[in-house]
Each structure stands twice: as structure tokens, then as C-alpha cells.
Amino acid sequence: MTQSLDKELRENPIAASVDFQRDGVQHGHLKLPYSRDDSAWGAVMIPVCVVKNGDGPTALLTGGNHGDEYEGPVALSRLAQELRTEDVRGRVIIVPFMNTPAFHAGKRTSPIDAGNLNRSFPGRPDGTVTQKIADYFQRTLLPLADVVLDIHSGGRTLDFLPFAACHVLPDKAQQEASEALMRAFAAPYAMRMLELDAVGMYDSAAEEQGKLFVTTELGGGGTSSARTVAIARRGVRNLLVEAGILRGEIEPAKSLMLDMPDGDCFVASEHGGLLEMCRDLGERVERGEVLARVHDVLRTGAAPVEYRAKRSGILAARHFPGLVQSGDTLAVVAEVLD
Amino acid sequence: MTQSLDKELRENPIAASVDFQRDGVQHGHLKLPYSRDDSAWGAVMIPVCVVKNGDGPTALLTGGNHGDEYEGPVALSRLAQELRTEDVRGRVIIVPFMNTPAFHAGKRTSPIDAGNLNRSFPGRPDGTVTQKIADYFQRTLLPLADVVLDIHSGGRTLDFLPFAACHVLPDKAQQEASEALMRAFAAPYAMRMLELDAVGMYDSAAEEQGKLFVTTELGGGGTSSARTVAIARRGVRNLLVEAGILRGEIEPAKSLMLDMPDGDCFVASEHGGLLEMCRDLGERVERGEVLARVHDVLRTGAAPVEYRAKRSGILAARHFPGLVQSGDTLAVVAEVLD
Amino acid sequence: MTQSLDKELRENPIAASVDFQRDGVQHGHLKLPYSRDDSAWGAVMIPVCVVKNGDGPTALLTGGNHGDEYEGPVALSRLAQELRTEDVRGRVIIVPFMNTPAFHAGKRTSPIDAGNLNRSFPGRPDGTVTQKIADYFQRTLLPLADVVLDIHSGGRTLDFLPFAACHVLPDKAQQEASEALMRAFAAPYAMRMLELDAVGMYDSAAEEQGKLFVTTELGGGGTSSARTVAIARRGVRNLLVEAGILRGEIEPAKSLMLDMPDGDCFVASEHGGLLEMCRDLGERVERGEVLARVHDVLRTGAAPVEYRAKRSGILAARHFPGLVQSGDTLAVVAEVLD
Amino acid sequence: MTQSLDKELRENPIAASVDFQRDGVQHGHLKLPYSRDDSAWGAVMIPVCVVKNGDGPTALLTGGNHGDEYEGPVALSRLAQELRTEDVRGRVIIVPFMNTPAFHAGKRTSPIDAGNLNRSFPGRPDGTVTQKIADYFQRTLLPLADVVLDIHSGGRTLDFLPFAACHVLPDKAQQEASEALMRAFAAPYAMRMLELDAVGMYDSAAEEQGKLFVTTELGGGGTSSARTVAIARRGVRNLLVEAGILRGEIEPAKSLMLDMPDGDCFVASEHGGLLEMCRDLGERVERGEVLARVHDVLRTGAAPVEYRAKRSGILAARHFPGLVQSGDTLAVVAEVLD
Amino acid sequence: MTQSLDKELRENPIAASVDFQRDGVQHGHLKLPYSRDDSAWGAVMIPVCVVKNGDGPTALLTGGNHGDEYEGPVALSRLAQELRTEDVRGRVIIVPFMNTPAFHAGKRTSPIDAGNLNRSFPGRPDGTVTQKIADYFQRTLLPLADVVLDIHSGGRTLDFLPFAACHVLPDKAQQEASEALMRAFAAPYAMRMLELDAVGMYDSAAEEQGKLFVTTELGGGGTSSARTVAIARRGVRNLLVEAGILRGEIEPAKSLMLDMPDGDCFVASEHGGLLEMCRDLGERVERGEVLARVHDVLRTGAAPVEYRAKRSGILAARHFPGLVQSGDTLAVVAEVLD
Amino acid sequence: MTQSLDKELRENPIAASVDFQRDGVQHGHLKLPYSRDDSAWGAVMIPVCVVKNGDGPTALLTGGNHGDEYEGPVALSRLAQELRTEDVRGRVIIVPFMNTPAFHAGKRTSPIDAGNLNRSFPGRPDGTVTQKIADYFQRTLLPLADVVLDIHSGGRTLDFLPFAACHVLPDKAQQEASEALMRAFAAPYAMRMLELDAVGMYDSAAEEQGKLFVTTELGGGGTSSARTVAIARRGVRNLLVEAGILRGEIEPAKSLMLDMPDGDCFVASEHGGLLEMCRDLGERVERGEVLARVHDVLRTGAAPVEYRAKRSGILAARHFPGLVQSGDTLAVVAEVLD
Numbered sequence A, B, C, D, E, F: 001m002t003q004s005l006d007k008e009l010r011e012n013p014i015a016a017s018v019d020f021q022r023d024g025v026q027h028g029h030l031k032l033p034y035s036r037d038d039s040a041w042g043a044v045m046i047p048v049c050v051v052k053n054g055d056g057p058t059a060l061l062t063g064g065n066h067g068d069e070y071e072g073p074v075a076l077s078r079l080a081q082e083l084r085t086e087d088v089r090g091r092v093i094i095v096p097f098m099n100t101p102a103f104h105a106g107k108r109t110s111p112i113d114a115g116n117l118n119r120s121f122p123g124r125p126d127g128t129v130t131q132k133i134a135d136y137f138q139r140t141l142l143p144l145a146d147v148v149l150d151i152h153s154g155g156r157t158l159d160f161l162p163f164a165a166c167h168v169l170p171d172k173a174q175q176e177a178s179e180a181l182m183r184a185f186a187a188p189y190a191m192r193m194l195e196l197d198a199v200g201m202y203d204s205a206a207e208e209q210g211k212l213f214v215t216t217e218l219g220g221g222g223t224s225s226a227r228t229v230a231i232a233r234r235g236v237r238n239l240l241v242e243a244g245i246l247r248g249e250i251e252p253a254k255s256l257m258l259d260m261p262d263g264d265c266f267v268a269s270e271h272g273g274l275l276e277m278c279r280d281l282g283e284r285v286e287r288g289e290v291l292a293r294v295h296d297v298l299r300t301g302a303a304p305v306e307y308r309a310k311r312s313g314i315l316a317a318r319h320f321p322g323l324v325q326s327g328d329t330l331a332v333v334a335e336v337l338d
Helices: A003-009 A071-082 A100-105 A129-144 A172-185 A202-208 A226-242 B003-009 B071-082 B100-105 B129-144 B172-185 B202-208 B226-242 C003-009 C071-082 C100-105 C129-144 C172-185 C202-208 C226-242 D003-009 D071-082 D100-105 D129-144 D172-185 D202-208 D226-242 E003-009 E071-082 E100-105 E129-144 E172-185 E202-208 E226-242 F003-009 F071-082 F100-105 F129-144 F172-185 F202-208 F226-242
Strands: A024-036 A039-053 A058-062 A090-095 A147-152 A158-160 A163-166 A189-192 A212-217 A256-259 A266-268 A273-277 A290-295 A305-308 A313-319 A329-336 B024-036 B039-053 B058-062 B090-095 B147-152 B158-160 B163-166 B189-192 B212-217 B256-259 B266-268 B273-277 B290-295 B305-308 B313-319 B329-336 C024-036 C039-053 C058-062 C090-095 C147-152 C158-160 C163-166 C189-192 C212-217 C256-259 C266-268 C273-277 C290-295 C305-308 C313-319 C329-336 D024-036 D039-053 D058-062 D090-095 D147-152 D158-160 D163-166 D189-192 D212-217 D256-259 D266-268 D273-277 D290-295 D305-308 D313-319 D329-336 E024-036 E039-053 E058-062 E090-095 E147-152 E158-160 E163-166 E189-192 E212-217 E256-259 E266-268 E273-277 E290-295 E305-308 E313-319 E329-336 F024-036 F039-053 F058-062 F090-095 F147-152 F158-160 F163-166 F189-192 F212-217 F256-259 F266-268 F273-277 F290-295 F305-308 F313-319 F329-336
Touching: A024 A129, A039 A100, A039 A129, A058 A071, A058 A129, A058 A226, A071 A090, A071 A147, A071 A226, A071 B273, A071 B290, A090 A129, A129 A202, A147 A172, A147 A202, A147 A226, A163 A172, A172 A189, A172 A212, A172 A226, A202 A212, A212 A226, A226 B273, A273 A329, A273 B071, A273 B226, A290 A329, A290 B071, B024 B129, B039 B100, B039 B129, B058 B071, B058 B129, B058 B226, B071 B090, B071 B147, B071 B226, B090 B129, B129 B202, B147 B172, B147 B202, B147 B226, B163 B172, B172 B189, B172 B212, B172 B226, B202 B212, B212 B226, B273 B329, B290 B329, C024 C129, C039 C100, C039 C129, C058 C071, C058 C129, C058 C226, C071 C090, C071 C147, C071 C226, C071 F273, C071 F290, C090 C129, C129 C202, C147 C172, C147 C202, C147 C226, C163 C172, C172 C189, C172 C212, C172 C226, C202 C212, C212 C226, C226 F273, C273 C329, C273 F071, C273 F226, C290 C329, C290 F071, D024 D129, D039 D100, D039 D129, D058 D071, D058 D129, D058 D226, D071 D090, D071 D147, D071 D226, D071 E273, D071 E290, D090 D129, D129 D202, D147 D172, D147 D202, D147 D226, D163 D172, D172 D189, D172 D212, D172 D226, D202 D212, D212 D226, D226 E273, D273 D329, D273 E071, D273 E226, D290 D329, D290 E071, E024 E129, E039 E100, E039 E129, E058 E071, E058 E129, E058 E226, E071 E090, E071 E147, E071 E226, E090 E129, E129 E202, E147 E172, E147 E202, E147 E226, E163 E172, E172 E189, E172 E212, E172 E226, E202 E212, E212 E226, E273 E329, E290 E329, F024 F129, F039 F100, F039 F129, F058 F071, F058 F129, F058 F226, F071 F090, F071 F147, F071 F226, F090 F129, F129 F202, F147 F172, F147 F202, F147 F226, F163 F172, F172 F189, F172 F212, F172 F226, F202 F212, F212 F226, F273 F329, F290 F329
Parallel strands: A058 A090, A058 A147, A147 A212, A163 A189, A189 A256, B058 B090, B058 B147, B147 B212, B163 B189, B189 B256, C058 C090, C058 C147, C147 C212, C163 C189, C189 C256, D058 D090, D058 D147, D147 D212, D163 D189, D189 D256, E058 E090, E058 E147, E147 E212, E163 E189, E189 E256, F058 F090, F058 F147, F147 F212, F163 F189, F189 F256
Antiparallel strands: A024 A039, A039 A090, A158 A313, A163 A212, A256 A329, A266 A329, A273 A290, A290 A305, A313 A329, B024 B039, B039 B090, B158 B313, B163 B212, B256 B329, B266 B329, B273 B290, B290 B305, B313 B329, C024 C039, C039 C090, C158 C313, C163 C212, C256 C329, C266 C329, C273 C290, C290 C305, C313 C329, D024 D039, D039 D090, D158 D313, D163 D212, D256 D329, D266 D329, D273 D290, D290 D305, D313 D329, E024 E039, E039 E090, E158 E313, E163 E212, E256 E329, E266 E329, E273 E290, E290 E305, E313 E329, F024 F039, F039 F090, F158 F313, F163 F212, F256 F329, F266 F329, F273 F290, F290 F305, F313 F329
């Protein structure tokens, strides 16, 4: 009778060409019909891999939630190529390019509807393409999972120290189990993240369904490197071993615990211009130091605007492009806990 | 009578608001009239700074030849803010955003005419906006200069080890004097560069006029960092000191000499897809090793295409974005000479 | 009090310049105010023609539901030019370019809001331009009608054997009366269509209001021909005669009955590339035969991907453009019933 | 529990950097987080100025509701530069560029979401950028205000005689108090406006909250002039004095009262082509006179289409661009009441 | 043998459907084949009207040289509709929309090739579409003419006092005869224009062929008004009478002579922002007065940049849009000669 | 010394990865360096296949000269997959996607520079991407060839009866030998073509180098069919057999000879609107008959514009899209010679 009920009853139009209940290795697509000017009877084809071996927990592994972040897509493409049925107990569902249209365009958001998938949950089965993808995860894939890992990086406009992260949760058992997985991931850094704008995140969607959820930021700039891909590959395998799904041993690595206790971690620009960062990622920063200058691009000789740290810590994230616009976050200073 | 003569006789439409013959510090613009849909009587305004103190050699310093390379714009903006008349003997001409329309757009080429300024020399006074800028450097600014420094980086789609570079020249005295300036620049690396497609370069325009010419590649990815800006700032000052224009001492630094002896240094992709780099910049590479993999973005489980090094050396440059297209240069392996 | 109630009470902003209750021939517009950057007080003007002669049933005839399908617009433009009051008993409402913005752009969907009108029902009076058009048909025009004919073709990206079609309906009397009109239309083929993605269709909107509804696919490719226009013109006249609205005789023609019993009728591509169709429309196809090949566009010599028929029948529809993307429907194989 | 309640409870994501409760002059921003392809952690920064001096009524002054209307932005920028705490009793909140993204683009609607802010009320805290701005005015700024002035002009596609305006309201005391402010504004003309398409207007949002509301049309064409800016500056000051907020005297000026009693005031085009206006703004018009001709742009020698006045009065508004499209309002003929 | 010779020998691809040697009134097209993505065998169709009556001088009348200037197109469309053979002695050639693609787009330059027709002379028969149009005027139409009138206005980004204009010419007889036509035109103002960037102008092309040439600026802003169209209509008729081509009397009107003696007439902006003009067209201006302010659009409270008159006179032209970019001409102050 | 000489001496930047002198089957690329915003060190990769077996004549076979014509690309992709060294005597060079950027975009012209390759000959080694491709054919590939076949179709905007064609040549032996190849091709029709706008064609470039040249038009609309691909495949094989390069027998087929003796064959539109073709391809047409109607798209009830045949014959080509613009060629009526 209510709109909410209607939504739950309407079927999501995505059809999977894999059978999530079948044992073995399957490669296929989540096929989302998409009628448009250049293909009246076309579809968005989201690659998916399922590896299942009998009973056991299910891990749902995703990359490409934002289309310009590459550690997840590379590490999960490699995993899908390598994983054999006998390596697994339970089930691994791999979606390496979650927002496939955004990923193919190399953009944070979908070129179809400008949808930011990580702000589109719980989605709608009768909404835009991005909302339909969100709804499929919300109502079809998340319910299948026990453990959820969503691999992010900074994308084209942010750069991060590589870290795995969890959120503070009301259910402390859920939070502790999630943190155990985060520690197993063993990225160089670990973080309890502060979300600036949390409405519609996949993270919350998973956590509200009671899943153990780990996310990451493993670099940025719209690229990946041998080093950051290695972090992602080790992290995924460690997390699956910790979850009891992958056979083998955890490969340990040193991880520094960070914290972003309040809004003073963030420094944002109120000017547009040419950005000069005065500290690099991982460097120590003291409160009141000049973190960045913004230079005038219309003339020489003008004094740049200086932006200073509002707290001490290490530089954990920065604006990546060489130009900056008013409103952009320039830098994040995190506190080192360990 | 000939076309060439005609071109030399026609005046370039750019007017400078600074007087290159006047002593002191001046900040102004190179004003290029540009009539267009959104401004019938508009202009492209290229910021310029001149610092002159009596007789002596002239250095012409440029950044933003490609609009998405930022070490030059930042270091030269800082220099223009700081340089005082009494610091100088002779003249310093600073154009920190050479292709200003491209720089404002954050793109390699001009949004006005898709012009790649570094492929547009000698330019034309009656050509496109980019060609007019080239012609102004060719016929007005280069003739004023003794020493020319053009600061490049990789831009949004390439990343480089930071190096200063010179070309092999027929006039050995000119080459040796240029290399002395390159060594004074003291970037972490130095290179004799092999140009893939040299037609229309600013480098050749300067060298053919007998100028001492140094170029650089100081990073890339469409960003700059505290570290690479520091390299650029030190290099510019050292070069000006070496040229006898700036008072002060050279700040020495270790510089490794590289060489790109032939086309086997370059590895290019014949496939489009998701790029996985297997080595990072500065790492040692052996001939025959897998340097990069290109993964299928339409499905999981397909074997990636592997690209291998054709020679041994260190990884000096790479494709930056996480996706790659057929024809893109993936990697450059340079030989270490020292 | 509820949202649904609110929507019914809010008036649609479209104003008709014709009086649907007046006898005679009227040509006018459905005027939809549309404030935008290039006209603050502008409007979308949808041409409409009404021919009324006393009491009797009403036929609502539409073309251009998708803006790149031309048999409907041509046949209905001709009809609106020719129809005289005395030819009619009851009323004929002709909207030859239903989604006028899409039609003017020559596109399936609206250039204003990317709206696919045939996926926008029941529409919203306070929604996008396309949703407002849908709402006007839903609440103003459909209630006036007894018989509804919506003339489709394949558009720029599909090509069809020419057929008229009806849907299976829960009300068997309604279905039989609709099928009688479909048979009167006398296209070369007739079809009970299987909809891939039926949410928001005009068809369902009409049928749910109890109207007799006939649709068509009369060709495609974003063109029309003398032959397909002749089919449309004869079909419209025959249908109006059968409905008792137009004076005159039905012009009979042979019509072959087709069926699309299940999803095996459809063959879709999982690859992008150059399409080679191995059968043409109307040709006999055997299960397992190669229907199409998709060739690599990045290199020569690679084996093409072959797509085979999943059932026997005749080729009833195909992807039209010479290139294909992953997810596109390549071909539809229909069963011949007669 | 209901959707409406949920919306009221969800916080608007905009954060103000000014404190609306603090005495003195403050310049700051309304910061709206906006994650997008070119800035993952970016924001829309809407400039705001607050001048407060103890208790007293609050005026909310806005320009740039449509981004191509300039009298409001100029007059309010000047006011924000000049207003001192001691000039004020109560509070003045100035938002000179209400739809900042549209204003920066010089367009009626937002380049981000094509949102027409003045058709987006009451807005949504979880909607598009334009809807979020509307919601912030609806639920945060309007409740702070007693008097609301929204300065409009015709924008790029309309031109108006300069007038201040009020609407007819069910609460006669509210209407009379609003009209007193309108008269104090003392534009050359005053108008009771007829809205063509009133859904979602800021005007209604303010009036429904019981605020005294005045709007204007002070010219148009996407420009402003010394004369129209002077009208706006005088009007704003007069209105603030009349409201008891600004110290000083009202500067009186002659104002002619106009009326638009019905739809016959409007003349719209049903043709596209080259527009020839036959009367200028402010000129007397007789019923039946040719107001405008639309000429064929594909050939010479064709007779133009003539559009005639449907009532007598003076020309109060016109289509501004030299070309016209079918559906555009060509002219508005108003009745002179005084 | 030389390139120039080759160019003269190659035929221009434009074909006229009118016969310039035939007596009577003809309406037709200059047809320029233009093969493109949306029409492989398409053409640009430039409307042309010829009225000829026996022997006598030829006038070539053009509007739409820039596509966003409307007094010429309206006045010449009207003239082409009205002119009868018997009104004429000699020949009148009317091309009301000279750069037809730009005119249809409502833009200064061509949407096909960004060509500014008035900077494209002498053109090329094998060049871009705009260059081909220029070449056709250069080598086909100008040689047919004795008297040439090209009607300009300010377009979307400039606004002018209405004036007719001539240039200073080396041939004093030619100059005097041209000025006689300019005086006959009898616009409210007359001007000896200073061209900022004269390369490629139609004016020079006509003058170098010895033609009597008059140009105008009759308003601007991308619109026209009843008043400015009346000026254009009277001017064209007067000029044709003065040239001995049109029967009838000259309608006299007062015309004020202006001069732009040097570059100090021009005031240009070195900042981008919100423009506040402090004087309106036709107003008296004293040297040193503030002519315009440019306000910051990123924040309130910042002091605007003030631009002052460099000479005394009257404001003859201004930047029209409400926003301004660095490099834009803000204002032109002309000297009153009479 | 002359520009022409300079051009011949400058090397084309394209490098072939195949060795045209080596026996056997090779698949590779013509690699054209292309530095751009999204790949600083990128390249256009044009697929090429060479099959060589000892001495003998060389055939150069091309498709995709226009990027939206598909019979050539499909037939030549198939040929490159199938041809074995032992099938050949001499050499076959296959470039199935000649203007690769246009072909990948599915457009007639290049998305890089809007270049129509078949209007770009002889090209320039330092020009645009399209001009560089033309220059490579002009100076590298054509000189290698004895026989040249360029397979065209109508593309997205034209549709043709399937024919092979030759031009009338001054060297009658060359013409006769070319016509023998055309007859061997055995398309359903053969034609001596009249070029509307012949400057810069590949055809002339080949013929002026004395090559035997055959072109085709094998359909159109931006698609291909099983039937037209079969015509292309048979034609290519027959031509190679006739030229003595491919072993095997000619497969004969009936071919009707057509002629386009003068400009009266062409019917062009002077109106924009909805196109109704009154004859289909291959149908008999009498002089004076209505070939097409153009209907008003802004209103119903207006009389359509009728276009009539200027000569008798059969309909050989037509405008394909359902909408038409002023200047478009509507139809071509050819004379049947046999």
C-alpha cells in the first residue's frame, strides 16, 4: 500500500548470467537493460565472477564503485583470473567494476546519469541506471554476503595514504569483527573514517544489513602503481583468509593506526587558482604551518593565499590536480594513534 | 615576395604591457586580441614578469607550455613574487603559463584550437591563437634571450622521474654550454632526450636561434608535490646563478645521468583496457620482464595481455591513467650512464 | 492527502489550442510552457489535429512516440492534410509527433531530459518535459479515446519486419477487439509482442484504461520508405474503417502471424565491434546457425565472435548500425504461426 | 513516519560560515558539499553577507535567483560592501548570487543540474544541487526573515520595463504591507504580476510562510546598465528604510502602476525565424496593431508572419534575442492603471 | 605557377540559383556543397535576392556578416520583400544572412568551423566553409558591385551607439564618395572607425577593389529594436537613392560626427567578474572618471576594481553581458567632432 | 626550394609494423603518433594486413574511407582472416578501416579533426591526423600498388543501389583496364559516376598515379546486410582473380549498367522537414513525377513541398534519414544503359 512497500515488491531489472548457488568458477554479467539513443535494445553489462565451494560464508568484493579508482579493479581482476574452486570454502562474489559505465569512462560518476554510486543507496528499481545498480546490490547481492569489502582510492582529484578503514557502529560486536578484517587487510595505514556527506553510501547500506564491512583508500590521482596494487592484492587475500573463506596464511605487514577526530582535520580552499602543496603525503604537520598556497592565475606578482593546518598530525590526503576551485578540500591532517 | 618573407614582415598581434628594456620589476600581460562568440572584442591575457638590472645576459623562463604540467607554473610564480631588481644582473623574463588558455583549462592543449604549443613552432602571426603565441616567442621573445629554460612535467597522462635534459646539437660549443646549465639545475636525474615526434617544438626553435636551452620533466599526473616543486625552485635558481644572472651560490644536489639510446626504450600498448603496472618509476628493470598487463574491461577471467621490457635499465616514465588505449606509450626504460 | 491524490488534483500545464468537443477540422498545438536558458518564457509546441463529426467513437492516433521513427509521422501528417469532416463519424485525434522535442532532434529520446516517452507513463504534471507529456496523454487524451493506435518502427538502431501488434490482456473481450483492429490494419506481419522492459509504456497505460490498443513496428534504421509508408497509410485507414469512424471499405492485404514465445527469440552481444549479419530480415533461420559475427576493430586476423540462433524461425528484427556494443540485442527470431 | 516528515527531519547539508545571530558585519559562504568528477570533495560556495545590530526585523535580500539577471547582483554586491553595523536596526541578510552555479555560468539555470531555482521550491535536502539550495532557503533562511526582496530582471531572453511587483494574497494585511514595500521601492513601474507557471516559485514559498515579499523585473537581455542599477540601489535602500531596518530617508521617485489582467496580455509565436519588433518597451499599443513580424530565415521574398496585439496598453516586456522559436512569448502588453 | 595563381584559377564551389545578369526580381540561394556527418551530400544554402533593371550601378547589401547582429538581416529581409523592378535603375544584390551558418546559430562565428567571416578575407576556394564564403564574395560578388554596404551591430557581447562608418583611404576620391554615402545613410551618429585587429576584414577587401564602402554599428546585445531597425531601413534606402540606384528622395536625419583618434578611447578589463557600468551609451564622460567596476563573484565585501576613462568624450560602445573576463574591452569613449 | 619539394622531403610520421616486402601473411598496424589531452604519447593505430607471395602485381584494398560505411570493413576483415600466402601471386594490402578514428566513431568524418578523408588528398605530413593518413596513402601505399579498390557505401545519410564504378579518364587504356576490373567485380549495378565535389578525392590521387582504380557504393544507411556483404565479398575476390593476384575462378553475376549524364539526375531540397519518399531504390521514375514530399514539422495541415524528377530513369540513390535539411540531396535518378 505504501510507496516503500511498492518499491520492495517491484523486481530489479538486472539479470545475472551466473548462478550464485552453483559450485565452481563462473564468469558472467549483471545485465541491466538500457534503452537509449544509440541502442534502443541495449544493456549495461557489469562483469561478475562467482567462485563457490560448498557451504561457508560469502564475501562480496567490489572495486570501481567510483569509476576512476584503480587498485580495486586491478586486484580483483587478478583475483578473478586466479581463484580456483578448491581455494575456497563458501563463496566469493567479485564485481571489479561496480559502476561499470563510470569505470569505462574513467570518471567518478556515471556518464549516463551523473550518478555517484556511493551516494545512490538504497537505490530504486525504477530509477536511473546508477540507482538500479544500487538497488541490485541493496536487495540482491548484499543479502547474499557475510563479509563486504569495497576497495576505494582517491580517484582523479584526491590522493590518500594507503589505508583500510571501518566505521564506528552501534553494534559493537559487528564493529569489532569488522575491525579484525581491517587489521587482517594490513594496509600501511588503518583509519576510522569521518564521512563528510554520508547520505546514500554503500557502506551504510552494508552495515545496516548487519554485514562485516571494510573499505579502503589506497592511493589516488586516477592511476595505480605496482606498490598500491600489491597492497590491495595482499589485503584482499588476507581478508578472505581471516574470514575463513580462502585457504592459506595471512601475510602480515606493519599498519599505522590513524584517526580523524573532528572537522579540524580538513582544510578547504575559498579561492580558485594554482595549487602549491607545502607538505607531501605522510609528512609530519604542525598546527599553524602553511600547508598549501593558492596562486593567482590571471597575473604574476600577487601574493598567494596561504592555508594553514588547524591541527598537528600527518598529511593523510590532498587535493590532487594542479589547479583548485573554491570549495575544494585541500588537505586532510590525521592524528597518529599508535 | 616569398611566403616566408611575408610572414616575417607581418606584425604579431600580441602587445606586451611591460617594457622589456626598462630596469626594475614589472608585472604585466602579453595581450592577444581574440574575437569570439562570447567576447567580440576580447583578448587572451598571458601573464609576464620582467626583472631587469642593467646590462647582462637574458634568461627566458617558461612553464605551462603544456597546460597540465604544474612544477613550472608554481616555481615561476614564486620566483616572480620574490625576485628583486638588485638580485639580478641582466634580465629575467618569466612566462609561467605560456599556453595560458590550456593552463586555465588544465589541459595539455588549448581549448580554443586544440593547439599543442610545443608542436606549433615557428607559428604564424595570422594563424590560430596557439600559432600566434608560438610566433610571438619565435620572433619577439627568443631573440631577446641568451638562455632559455622550459619547465615540463608529464601532464595528466604521463609520469616521469624528475630530470633536466638537453639535446644533442650540431654546434658542440652550444651543446656543452647547455649541458653545463642542465648540470647546474641539479635535478635528481639528467637526460639526453630522444624526441618521438620533434616537428614544431619550442626546443628546436630556441636551439636553431643559437640559444642555450634546457628543458625538464619533473613529475606528472597533472599535479605537483612539495618535493617536485622544491626541485624546480632549486633548479631555476641554480641555472640563473650558473648563467651569471642571479647573485648567489649554486645549491648542489646529486644527479644521475640517464640515456635513451634507441626506440627499444619505449613500450607501447596495442590493446585498450585496464592498466596494471608491474614496476614503479625508478625501479630496476631487466630485459624480457613483464612491465605491464592490460586487462579486459568487458569481462572477468580473460587472460591479460602482457607487455615486456625490450631492454634493461630503470623505469623512467610511464602512462599515468588507470585505463589505456591502443597506441599509448606504456613505459620508458632508460639506461643509467653514471 | 496522499501523494497519489495530490498528483491527480494538480493540473497538467499543457494547454490545447484546439477544442476537442467542436465539430470540424482543427489544426493546433498542445502548448507546454518550458522555461529554459534560451527562452525564459518559451514552450514546447506539440502539433495536434482534431477531426470531429457528431457522435461516435474516438480514435487517438500517434506517431513519434520515439523521435527517430518515421512511418507514423509521415502517414499521420498525410492523414491530417487529407481528412475532411464528412469522412468521419465520431472523432479522430492525430498527434503525429508525440515526443516533439525528440522528433525534432531525430532521436529516440528527448534532448531536453533524455526522456524515453514510452518508458515515462503515467508521467507527472510537475515532472520533466517528457513526464508532463506522458501525464497529458494519461489524464487528458486517453480518457477521450475508445481506440488507440501508436505507430512505431525500429528507429535508428533497430530494423523490423513490418508488423502490427497487440498484447495478451486479462480482459479477453478487450484483447479480441484489439486483435480485430490489428488484423484490419493488414500489415505484412502481425505479432503478439513480448516486451523486454515494460515499465512505463504507453501501451499499458492505454490498456489499463480499457482502450482498444494497437501498436506497430513498420521498419527502422531512422528512415522510412515508399513501401513502409504505404503500409502505414493503408493500416491507419483500415483501422479507422474497422472502428466505424472512417467511411469507406477496408483494403485487404496478406498478413503473416508471428509469435515470440520466450526469451530464446533474442540474441544479444557480449562483445563490441564490427557487426556482420549472416541473415537478412524475413529469411528463414535454423536453431544453431550463425546469425551474426562480431569482428575486432583494433586489429585484423583475429577470429570473429559468432552468435548463433537459439531457436528456428524467421529473422524478425536486427540491430541496425554497423557497429555493435556489448549488451546490444543483435537479432530476434520469431516463430511463424500461420 | 511519512515521507513528508522524513524530509523535514533530514538536515540540509549546507553549512554557513557566518553566524546569523551575531552582531556586526560578516562576509562568508553557504557551503554545499558537491562531490563530482572534477572534485571528489568539492563544494558549491554561495557568498553571503549578514549585517546585524541588536533586535529588530530581518530583511532577506537576494539576486541571482536566475543566473543571467544582473541588477540584483550588482546592487547587492555594492550594498554588502557599504553597509555598516550602525546603519542597521535588526538584521540584513544578503545573498547576491542565489543560484551561484547558474550565476557563474551566466545562465538562467544551473549548469550542474539544469535546475531553475525559481521553479524548485520547496526543494529537497537530498535532491539535486538546485533543490538543496531551495531547501536551505525554505527551511533555514526564510524562517529568519520578516521582509523578503528577490531582485529579478529579464535575463538573456527577455527584456522588461523596470518594475517592482507583488502578488494578490489571501491575507489582505500581508498583501497591503507587501504593497507598501513595493511602493517604497519606487521603481519607474509597479505591477501586480500574473504568473504563467507558478509551481515551485520562491515567491510562493516566502508568501506561504507569511513573509512580506517584493519581487522585481528591472530590465533584461543578460546585461545591466547604470540606469537600472541605480533603480535597484535606490529601491533596496528605500525598502529597508520603509521596513524600519535601515536608518535614513526614503528617496521618492515617480512610479506608474501597471496591470496584466488576463492572458490576452501575452503574444506568443507559433513560428521560428528572425524577429522584427514593431514597438519598443514603454510604447503605446493599440489592440489589433502589428506588434512583431517573424521572417523566414531559409529564403528571401517570403511574406513574414505578423503577430498583433490582443489588447491595448503599453509594451511591458518582449522577447530579447534576434531569433525566435515556436512557443516563445514575443510580447506582453500591460494596462496602465494610474 | 605560384600558389596565388593556383588559387585564382580554382573555381569557387558555390553555385548561385539566381542569374545576376537578368532583369527583374529574383529570390534564390548561393549553394555551397558541404559534406558532413549528418548529410554526406548536403549544402549550405545562403539566401540571395537580386533586383535588376537595365544598366546602372550595382549595390551589394549585406547583413549577418556576424551571425548575432540583427538590424541588417531585418532591414534587408524587408527590402527584399518590398523592392520592385521598377523602383531600381541598375542592380541591387541583397544577402541578408551573409554567414548563414552563424546566423542560424545566433552566433558571431560559424558553428561549422568557428570562422569569423569578417576576419576570413580574401578566403580560399578550397578552405573551410567560412573561407569559401569569403572567397565567393572576394572573387564573384565584390567585382559585380560599385557600392557596398555591410550592416553590423554589436552582437551578443557589445552594444553601440547607432552609427554609420567609413575608413580613411589612400584614394581620397574613393574616401570622399564613400563618406557621401555614409552621410546619406543618416544614422544618429557617424564615425571614422579605428579597427583593433584589421587582418582579413570584408571592409578592406571591398576597399582594395576600389568599391565605395560603408559599414555600420546600429546597436547590439544580440537583439534589434523597432528604433534601430527603422534607422537601418531609412539608411539603406537613403544610400541607394544617393547612389542613383533607387528612385525617390533621401529622408534626412540629424547625425552627430564622432571620432576615435587613438587607443586611449578603449578601456579593457584585466579582471574577470561582475560588471557594473557607471555610464550609459551616449552619456558624457570626463577623463579620470570611473567608467566601470568589476566585482568579485566568489565573495562579498571585497573592494571592486575600478576602471577609469583615459580621455573625455561620450560613451560610444560597451561590453554588453553582465559578466566580464580578463582581456575584454569594457568601454569605448569617442570624441564628438561636430 | 619550393613548398611542394619540402613536403615531399619531409617524412610521414606513420610507421608500419608490417614489412611490405616480406612474403607471407602479416597482421599489424600503421602507427601514427598523436599527442593529445587524453594521451600525451598516444597514437592512432590503423590495422593493416599484407599477404605476399613472390613477384606479381599489388592490389591495395580499402574500406572505411568514410567511417560509417560497413560493406568494405566487413568484407575486408573476412578476407584478412581467410587469405593464405599460397592463394596469392604478388601482393594484397588490406586496410579495412582506412580512416580508423572515423570508423571507431561510426561517423563519416574523423572525430579528431572533422576530416573527410576522401576530400583530404594529397594530404600533408605535417597536417591534421586525417591529412597525415592521406599523405601516407599518397606517398607510401599508392606507389606500391597496381590495382586499387576502395569500397564505399552511402553511410548514415545516403542509400544507394549496389554498384561498382569507374571514372572517365584521359588515358583510355587505363580507363578500359579499370572498367574490366569493375565488370569483374560484378555488383548488381555498374556506374560511371559524376562527382559533385571532386577536390581532394582518393580516387583522383590513385588515377593520377596511373593506377587501375575501382570504387563502389554498395548500400548505405550506416548499416550492412548479409546481401550487400555477399556482393562485396564476391566482388573483391572476382577483382583479385581478374587482376591475376588471386588463384581461382571469377564468380559471374548479372550487372546492369547505369549512367548519370548530367546535373538533372540530382534532386535537392530547399526546405527542412519530414521527408516522404514516393519511390524506392531501383524503381522506375518518369520525368515530372513527385519523387518526394517535405512536410512541415511545426504544424499539421500545411501542404507539403513536392519535389519532382527532372529526368526519367531509376532511383539510384536517396537521402536516408527521416528528416531533411535545406540543401540536402534528396534523390538521384540514373539512366539505365543496358
